Amino acid sequence: MTDLTYSEMHEERRSAALAMGGERKLKERAARGDLNARERVALLFDEGTFAETGLFATSPRDEDKDKTPADGKVTGTGDIDARRAAVIAYDFTVKGASSSATSNKKMGHMKELAARGMPLVYLAESTGVRMPDVMGGTGLGSANDKARFLRRRESPWASAVFGYSFGSAAWHTVSSDFAVFRKGAMMAVSSPGLVERATGHAVDREELGGWKHHATITGFADAVASTDEEAIGLVRQFLSYLPSHNGEAPPVAPVTPGSGERSAELNSLVPESRTTVYDVRKIIEVIADEGSVFPIKAQFGKSLVTSLARINGQSVGFIASNPLFKGGAVDVAAAEKATSFIVLCDSYNIPIVFLVDQPGFLIGIEAERNKIVGKVINWMNALSLATVPKVTLMLRKNYGQAYVNMGGAFTADATAAWWSAEVSFMDPRSAVSVVHGIDPETEPDEYERRLAEMSKESTAYDVARVYGVQDVIDPADSRQFILTALRDNALSRTNGVGDHLLSSWPTSF
Template sequence: MAFEKELAEFEARRSKALAMGGEGKLAQRKAQGVLNARERIARLADPGSFLESGLFGVSIRPEMREKSPADGKIAGFARVDGREVGIVSNDFTVMGASSSEVNTSKVGHMKKVATARGLPMVFLGESTGARMPDVMGAAAIMGGDRPTQYLRKRETPWVSAVLGHCYGSSSWYAALADFCVMRKGAITAVSSIKLTSMAISEKVDPEDLGGWKLHTEVTGMVDLAVDTDEEALDAIRRFLSYLPSHHKEAPPVRPVPPNSGKDAHKILDILPESRTKVYDVRKILNLVYDEGSLFELKPRFGKSVVTALARLDGKTVGVVASNPMNKGGAIDPDSCRKVTSFLVLCDSFNIPLVFMVDQPGFLIGIEGERAGAIGRVMNWMNALSLVSVPKISVNMRKSYGQAVLNMGGAGNADEVVSWFTAELNFMDPRHGVTVVHGITEQDDPARYQELLVEMAKDTSAYDAAATNAVHAVIDPRETRDYLIRVLDVHRMRLSNGVGEHLMRTWPTSY
């Protein structure tokens, strides 16, 4: 047979590269119930669709060439639900998936192709960080020319999974991603536990340094925490199903589940008549949007506002909804950060926005001010003013103060509609009586009630509609049909569903 020697060498080299860190290390991961880097790709990608790039890459250090198959990072192209994506899966069994000159080049190639050809990028993170001693010395750390290594202009969606110990570039790509999912038990931080302990001269608890609770509840960097690798990869697949492949196309359209909207009549059973009673807004959202389509982002962070991707009549929408179940729906600085990043996501990838409003205003107090409440509120407003996709605002029960504007009122949405249950005002009339007149209900019940009636005048949905501040007053049970119809009116026909992307360089983390 011709080229017999060459074929044998090719097969031997390929087999060695595909063997990763060896049977022992792979068996250890299997025993831990954790997928290896290639198994993760196989779980995410459509069967047989993975096209590898850089399989024969190895360490630039001669003594490490035989110990670094694929140089610790597996890269290539695959199809997810039939659409092409770029994937980088860190192989922790090879030198801890540490970053080197060769595998950084592999990652750079993937990003370059994904950007040029309109492919989403998926980073499956697990890494010890930069490879030492490769990066030691002035020449190593100062060399190269990579000014665009961490540039985000949102040409295509970036998705990241934290699936083990993630330091260095794995943590950077988690922060840069449009969607970040984290397996419980994984850790992500600037530097490793060992290095951090040395720096501060004390033992560091891994969960305190960079565990899932920290990043879902405190930093807000992680959108979703899950129990297994498999759940994380399924979440990535689901997230991508709502987004276009690139910023110059409209999101995909999916079939409408047959039971969507059939229980819309239950909205009036869920919404309390009393404005002081709480409820979980998710129960209402599930009645309005396509059945099973609500995909919430950052559910454990800024919990007084729900941000979620969903579908209406098969089309992707972004939902920003007040949730009175937490803090009565009062908006705190974390909620502001969460909504601002969500506005940027939706506008960058041509997803119309729907605000579902039931909020008593911004949460006031010393803690909020120390967290930069003023700046967070204005960041939200700045982002909102730059949104170029359709914006629809639905006033459900109450909306007070500056937050009326943040939630799309006062001309900040393309269409404003109120349920007949809505009340719109500068502040809660009960508080207004005390602020303006200096009395409480306990001071003088009769006078207080008289002033309360005065403060509550001209605050109904019909009063707002009378001046065209509200474009329609509807029965809450008609919300799904109304939104489908009005979003069709506001569909971006002239640009083929593509917005202006005025926030394409907005920071992903701030």
């Protein structure tokens, strides 16, 4: 019989739970420069606001109940910039943060809580499922996963990936609206060791699921960070652009001093020649509020830029052609990137601004093998279903079906063209070759005559003549045009809240 009081017994159990996987493991992490789960939670939330739930949870298996403090998941709620949010932090010091029935219940509770009106953040690092708990028919047969990974985007999900992330850490990451990978992180269905045993071939960790792979090949990494602290800071920054839930408009931030004062620079940032490249990110920086641009998937599908930003304090999403890469031609990766960004913005009531300077979709055998046709129509469907305000500015080249996908043909609510814009079915040079088969080297005079024919009525004023755009503007007036369009097309009757027709669109496709 114990001589401890209830208070002393409580404190003893609490201290054991807070000790996580033990002093040795915590010291090893600190020596590597890795924060532990509780340190990450402390960084995520405003100081003193974290309220934990499930501290005294453990494995349901008797032999593990004293070895699994908090059952390897730190869960609870706290404030991020004075707004409530929930967290699931994987504690790698407890059996590699593997998941059991108990920790799954904790995570399920956080999902239910978040769906009522607050963001949910995953701090992911896990070896996957806890094998002894799921082996055999009784293990798998006891599961109930009917809606475990269902996303209706009632509220934002954000993930930060650290170290190894397998199993549910991977599933939750690709189910999230935003994922940042710390350099050195790895995410895959299974570990390299298991893959090697299953296939009989050596597997390179980075190639299987390293952070570079997900930043440049799969596009699952929306951002990349060098440290735990930077990764968590990016999660906080991302959430600052979004509402706490989809039933309200995003928060309005104070306008940074100097915003809009550089508009005259827009007349010199875009070269007149359609073949001279430039970086559209500089255009976005000038139009948006100073210091407000937050890139999404910057290393993936580079011919298209997607960024959250603010204009006059209001959250907006930019989708912009970037001639610096592939001349701005839209490839498969860029099409996927545009579609997922439209879904994000529409799900959380963020207006979309298109900046267009593209020669069309990138064609060829590789593009067709990668299903470019389907990617184009996915994008088109998403654009048609989006109910947030959509504004298009045509800067220079605007050809073919990509004209429609980038907000032309009345797929946007407000459209203007810079006086330098050019709109046609395809580049007139290509059209001459297709229609007439003329070689400019052997028949220069005839080529120039036919080129003049194909170039007719393709100016911004020709598009405006048939009301294909509502206005032709001085580039310096771009910010003001967008501001006016956002006011005129605001969802005033619903206080800035859209219909969310894309809320069940897959988070990874």
